[in-house]
Amino acid sequence: MSRWLSILIALTLGIALGLGYGWMINPVQYTDITPEALRIDYRTDYVLMVAEAYQAEQDPALAARRLAVFGSEPPAAIAGEAEDFAHQAAYSSDDLVLIQELTVALQTWQPIPGTSMP
Amino acid sequence: MKTNRFLWVWLLLTLVLGFGLGLAYTWVISPVEYVDAEPLVLRDDFKDHYRAAIAAAYASTGDLERARARLTLLGDPNPSQVLTAQAQRMLATGESSEVVQQVAMLAAALQGEVGTNLPTEIPTSSPEPIRQSISTSTSTPETSLPTSEIEPTNTPVPLSTATARPTRTSTPTLGAPYQLVGQDTVCDSELAEGLLQIVVINVTRNQIPGAEIVITWSGGEEHIFTGLKPELGNGYADFLMAPDVTYSVRMADGGTPASGITPSTCTASDGNNYLGGQLITFQQP
Numbered sequence: 001m002s003r004w005l006s007i008l009i010a011l012t013l014g015i016a017l018g019l020g021y022g023w024m025i026n027p028v029q030y031t032d033i034t035p036e037a038l039r040i041d042y043r044t045d046y047v048l049m050v051a052e053a054y055q056a057e058q059d060p061a062l063a064a065r066r067l068a069v070f071g072s073e074p075p076a077a078i079a080g081e082a083e084d085f086a087h088q089a090a091y092s093s094d095d096l097v098l099i100q101e102l103t104v105a106l107q108t109w110q111p112i113p114g115t116s117m118p
Numbered sequence: 119m120k121t122n123r124f125l126w127v128w129l130l131l132t133l134v135l136g137f138g139l140g141l142a143y144t145w146v147i148s149p150v151e152y153v154d155a156e157p158l159v160l161r162d163d164f165k166d167h168y169r170a171a172i173a174a175a176y177a178s179t180g181d182l183e184r185a186r187a188r189l190t191l192l193g194d195p196n197p198s199q200v201l202t203a204q205a206q207r208m209l210a211t212g213e214s215s216e217v218v219q220q221v222a223m224l225a226a227a228l229q230g231e232v233g234t235n236l237p238t239e240i241p242t243s244s245p246e247p248i249r250q251s252i253s254t255s256t257s258t259p260e261t262s263l264p265t266s267e268i269e270p271t272n273t274p275v276p277l278s279t280a281t282a283r284p285t286r287t288s289t290p291t292l293g294a295p296y297q298l299v300g301q302d303t304v305c306d307s308e309l310a311e312g313l314l315q316i317v318v319i320n321v322t323r324n325q326i327p328g329a330e331i332v333i334t335w336s337g338g339e340e341h342i343f344t345g346l347k348p349e350l351g352n353g354y355a356d357f358l359m360a361p362d363v364t365y366s367v368r369m370a371d372g373g374t375p376a377s378g379i380t381p382s383t384c385t386a387s388d389g390n391n392y393l394g395g396q397l398i399t400f401q402q403p
Contacts, residue, residue, distance in 0.1 A: 003125060007132045014133040018140015028149040032161040035168075039154040045188065046171060053174035066174070069167050 035069045040085050043070065047082035048095055051102035060109035063102060076106035157191040165192055166204055173201070173220040182227050189228075201225035202346060209343070215370065218343065219328040226327035226345045226352055296329075296373030300399030305384035311393035312359040312381035316367060317351065318344045320402045325353025329400075330370035335363050341370065359396070367398050374400075 022028075035046065047067065054063045064075040083099045091099075157168055169192065176185040189197040205222040296318065304315065318329040327345030334340075344355045359365060359381045368375035376398045384394035 003128075006125065006129055010129040010132040011136040014136020014138075015140040015143075016136075017133075018137040018142075019144055020140075021137070022141045022144025022149075028145055033155050033159050034161065035164050037155040038157065038160075042155075042157055042191070046168065049171040049175035049188070052178045053171065054178075056178035057174075066167070066171055069164060 034071070036071045040081075041089065043078075044082040044085045044089070044091075044099075047079055047102070048086070048091075048099055051079070051095075051098040054102050054105065055098055060105045061111070064106060064109065064111065067106075074106075076103060076109075079103040079106050158193040160192070166207075168192060169201060169204055169224075170208075170217060170221055173224040174217070176224045176227070177220040185224055186228065198225045198228035201228070205343070205346060209341075215330050215341065215343075219330065222343055222345050223328040230352075296369040296371065296400040296402050298374040298376050298398070299401040300397065301376050301379075302397045303382040303384075304395040304397050305382065306395070307384070307386050307392060309395055310358060311395075312361065313395035314357045314359050314365065314367070314379065315395060315397045316342075316344070316355045316357070316400070317397070318353040318355075318369070318400045318402070323401075325351050326402065327352040329353065329355075331355055331367060331400075332370050333357055333365055333367050335365045359393075361393060369400055 035043070038046070046069075050063050050066045053066070054060070057063075067075040067078045070078050079099060079102050083096070083103050086096055086099050157165070160168060169189070172185050172188045175188075176182065186197070189201075192200075194200040201221050202225045205218050205225060208218045208221065300317075304313070314333070316331055318326045318331070320326050325344070327343075329344045331342050331344065332339065333342065340357065342355045342357060344353045347354055347356070350356075359379070361381055363380065365379040366375055366377040367379060379396050379398070382394035382396065383391055385391055
């Protein structure tokens with residue numbers, strides 16, 4: 001009985017060591033990630049860039065295409081999420097206004113069926 | 119004694135087995151998920167999207183400091199070079215000229231910060247300043263002049279152009295027509311044969327980067343941009359002409375075109391003839 005107990009303990013210890021090594025010491029390295037995995041502040045800054053460009057271009061379709069790098073989520077939802085974070089993180093009022101304007105524009109924008117997103 | 123040794127072997131094997139199971143779980147079944155990644159680890163094509171967005175924002179706000187800070191996130195060793203290369207890739211893939219122009223403009227703005235010793239103005243329509251800038255560039259490997267031969271099919275091979283370091287004041291005003299203010303023959307045996315050089319300047323004679331130029335000839339058309347060779351000037355672009363082909367050059371934004379352009383015939387000091395070039399200068403009034 002004690003022999004099996006020893007083996008079980010060794011197995012458990014091995015698994016624990018493997019988990020610790022694989023998750024903490026040498027986890028899987030990602031080098032080619034997609035923008036969906038960006039941290040929220042980087043996502044928000046990307047949306048701010050799009051909003052800054054939108055301010056001059058006034059082209060919601062182009063803004064939506066730029067936001068499409070975040071996946072299939074609706075562009076207005078992406079902008080809205082960024083707007084929420086920008087409020088929480090106390091972005092400057094100018095930046096907040098830009099993101100708000102983009103969000104509103106995307107909420108009212110109707111994509112033309114058949115147009116492709118990147 | 120023998121039993122104990124056998125037990126230790128079993129324990130060791132079990133430990134290794136457990137370690138392997140743990141690794142398999144963490145690396146394959148449930149690897150670490152990156153949900154708070156930085157732009158540095160984005161896939162290359164998404165980095166291009168990111169840079170394009172930075173350039174678009176810069177084109178709107180003119181905030182170079184913010185653009186530079188954002189580019190830092192991507193970890194590019196030389197952002198202006200990366201942007202220039204991206205602009206050329208985008209041109210090759212048929213990206214819209216507006217987007218390419220934005221990327222090229224940002225590259226040019228960053229070049230301006232580096233503080234090269236390139237001329238930012240050209241004094242007259244004389245070809246001399248251009249040739250001077252070219253001869254300077256030959257001392258730098260990265261800025262060497264194109265020496266590729268003209269293809270036998272008579273298809274003009276466009277040389278890559280790029281944007282350079284614009285200041286906010288030298289940004290072209292959209293819709294303003296350009297005037298043809300200079301069209302000169304260039305005979306310089308050190309230049310590529312049939313080299314068509316184009317310089318675009320504004321009213322204060324500052325060179326304008328990112329300006330789109332349309333070159334047409336019988337059966338063909340090519341669009342190039344100024345500033346893709348910032349070492350030769352922010353408003354500089356060039357193109358290799360084929361012999362016996364007549365070209366017309368105009369700014370995409372409109373204005374006076376230069377027509378009837380062909381490679382000139384020049385005579386070298388040893389008496390041999392060679393194909394000379396042309397220097398076209400457009401100015402935004």
